[in-house]
Amino acid sequence: MDLLIKNICCIGAGYVGGPTMAVIADKCPEIKVNVVDINKERIESWNSFDLDRLPVYEPGLDKIIERCRGRNLNFSNNIAHTIASADMIFISVNTPTKKKGLGAGQASDLKWVEASARQVAKYAKGHTIVVEKSTLPVKTAKVIQNILKTSKQNSNKNEPTFEVLSNPEFLAEGTAIKDLELPDRVLIGGENKHAIDALSSIYEKWVPKQKILHTNIWSSEMAKLTANAFLAQRISSINSISALCEKTGAEVKEVAHAIGTDSRIGKKFLSAGPGFGGSCFKKDILNLVYLYKYYGLDEAADYWSGVLKINNWQKKRIANYVIDKLNGTVSDKKITILGFSFKANTNDTRESPSIDICLDLLEEGAILSIHDPKVDENQIRLEFEERNFKNDTKWTFNSKIDENFQDSHAVIILTEWDQYSDLDWFKIEKLMLKPAWVFDTRMILNLDTIKKSNINFWRLGKIINENKLTPN
Numbered sequence: 001m002d003l004l005i006k007n008i009c010c011i012g013a014g015y016v017g018g019p020t021m022a023v024i025a026d027k028c029p030e031i032k033v034n035v036v037d038i039n040k041e042r043i044e045s046w047n048s049f050d051l052d053r054l055p056v057y058e059p060g061l062d063k064i065i066e067r068c069r070g071r072n073l074n075f076s077n078n079i080a081h082t083i084a085s086a087d088m089i090f091i092s093v094n095t096p097t098k099k100k101g102l103g104a105g106q107a108s109d110l111k112w113v114e115a116s117a118r119q120v121a122k123y124a125k126g127h128t129i130v131v132e133k134s135t136l137p138v139k140t141a142k143v144i145q146n147i148l149k150t151s152k153q154n155s156n157k158n159e160p161t162f163e164v165l166s167n168p169e170f171l172a173e174g175t176a177i178k179d180l181e182l183p184d185r186v187l188i189g190g191e192n193k194h195a196i197d198a199l200s201s202i203y204e205k206w207v208p209k210q211k212i213l214h215t216n217i218w219s220s221e222m223a224k225l226t227a228n229a230f231l232a233q234r235i236s237s238i239n240s241i242s243a244l245c246e247k248t249g250a251e252v253k254e255v256a257h258a259i260g261t262d263s264r265i266g267k268k269f270l271s272a273g274p275g276f277g278g279s280c281f282k283k284d285i286l287n288l289v290y291l292y293k294y295y296g297l298d299e300a301a302d303y304w305s306g307v308l309k310i311n312n313w314q315k316k317r318i319a320n321y322v323i324d325k326l327n328g329t330v331s332d333k334k335i336t337i338l339g340f341s342f343k344a345n346t347n348d349t350r351e352s353p354s355i356d357i358c359l360d361l362l363e364e365g366a367i368l369s370i371h372d373p374k375v376d377e378n379q380i381r382l383e384f385e386e387r388n389f390k391n392d393t394k395w396t397f398n399s400k401i402d403e404n405f406q407d408s409h410a411v412i413i414l415t416e417w418d419q420y421s422d423l424d425w426f427k428i429e430k431l432m433l434k435p436a437w438v439f440d441t442r443m444i445l446n447l448d449t450i451k452k453s454n455i456n457f458w459r460l461g462k463i464i465n466e467n468k469l470t471p472n
């Protein structure tokens with residue numbers, strides 16, 4: 001029996017659920033795709049006529065929303081009705097690290113996944129395939145299966161039946177649409193052939209069959225955590241090398257290029273930077289560490305904890321370096337921060353290295369003038385308040401980039417937005433106090449221009465040029 005999917009529900013209209021469902025709707029016009037969320041404002045934004053107001057900024061997403069919304073893609077808060085009419089339900093809610101209780105600081109908080117499974121159990125009708133899309137600790141499918149099974153035993157007529165699959169997302173923010181349209185692979189974990197085929201047939205509309213991998217459900221959950229852990233590990237590895245380059249005269253960019261040409265290593269994910277951010281890497285490694293400890297595998301737990309330790313160290317050493325170069329004090333000195341999102345081409349600030357680096361400088365008394373092309377002032381305030389920094393008089397946000405440089409002692413590039421690689425340093429130099437400094441943690445500065453200007457500069461992983469020390 002082939003299961004034909006006509007109606008999809010996705011619980012969670014976030015960075016993952018929104019773009020993923022938009023692409024499915026775009027590629028499968030015959031399937032109705034309904035995205036639901038408990039957050040009313042978020043749904044209103046998804047339904048906004050002004051496509052600049054979509055809650056997620058992703059290149060190419062607005063065009064897809066324009067094409068599909070109201071056709072076969074809908075966003076609503078009508079959770080019960082949407083679940084009831086779906087043959088396939090994606091769970092795409094957030095799974096943050098637990099803040100309190102057992103496993104606090106490491107384990108993922110599964111309360112929203114559980115809540116979603118309970119809603120599915122309550123409202124689903126007929127045969128329903130439940131797909132884990134959120135990144136989850138290994139064995140979460142069991143939790144979902146148990147909730148669905150228990151509810152089934154309790155109801156007596158028109159019992160719904162369920163199959164649970166794991167189908168982790170591998171999209172990276174900023175390139176989400178490309179990653180969804182041209183994935184390296186699609187991974188489907190599960191036991192039931194009909195359910196797996198039903199989900200596969202959706203992806204087969206645009207993904208070559210050989211790229212759709214089938215595994216058992218636990219391998220699928222494990223593969224997702226492992227992929228993120230390996231990616232994060234590469235970044236910590238190259239970041240640790242960047243520090244050694246600075247001491248020895250090597251250049252991390254050259255080293256990365258040289259090793260990346262070895263096909264066994266490969267060239268991707270070797271850009272040294274201010275440390276990785278984003279909602280996944282830290283959370284997923286903490287998750288692995290928790291699992292290792294749970295199973296008494298402490299040496300392996302320590303190994304993966306090291307990846308996070310290097311990440312924190314990288315952020316800290318950059319803040320300390322800036323302070324050191326500004327004569328050991330930044331107290332009451334204006335510093336311009338370029339970039340607050342955790343990477344370019346996204347408005348997401350979760351775990352952004354900018355947060356920690358800014359807070360270290362604020363802690364030392366600096367006055368920050370922050371710019372980001374996609375993040376707004378409110379979001380920055382929320383991030384600072386989340387870390388208990390509530391003094392609004394110590395920082396300002398200005399979306400007009402040129403207005404951030406006046407009387408600044410230093411500029412720190414923290415996100416690799418294109419526009420930062422092309423700044424007019426001759427103009428900026430005139431606005432800054434002398435000696436002026438630029439710290440490039442993303443290695444995007446145009447060296448030809450900056451070298452000709454009267455600004456001292458430092459590029460992560462080696463280049464330092466500091467002989468332009470004339471005070472104003």
Ligand code: UDX
Nearest residue numbers: 012013014015016017037038039093094112134135279
């Ligand atoms: C999240 C996780 O961060 C990631 O690890 C996982 O792979 C997928 O889920 P993301 O989409 O980036 O990714 O999260 P977020 O942008 O916070 O969106 C989750 C949405 O779920 C929010 O809009 C939230 O309101 C919604 N939600 C949460 C529900 O609709 N119901 C709930 O019970 C809980």
Ligand code: UDX
Nearest residue numbers: 169170171172173269270271273276277278280342343
């Ligand atoms: C990541 C995974 O790439 C994706 O497959 C998964 O589904 C979700 O988590 P994301 O967090 O959106 O995606 O972005 P990613 O491009 O992986 O970058 C994460 C962080 O690492 C960013 O802060 C980025 O600036 C940093 N990074 C990335 C580096 O510092 N150097 C690199 O070479 C690559």
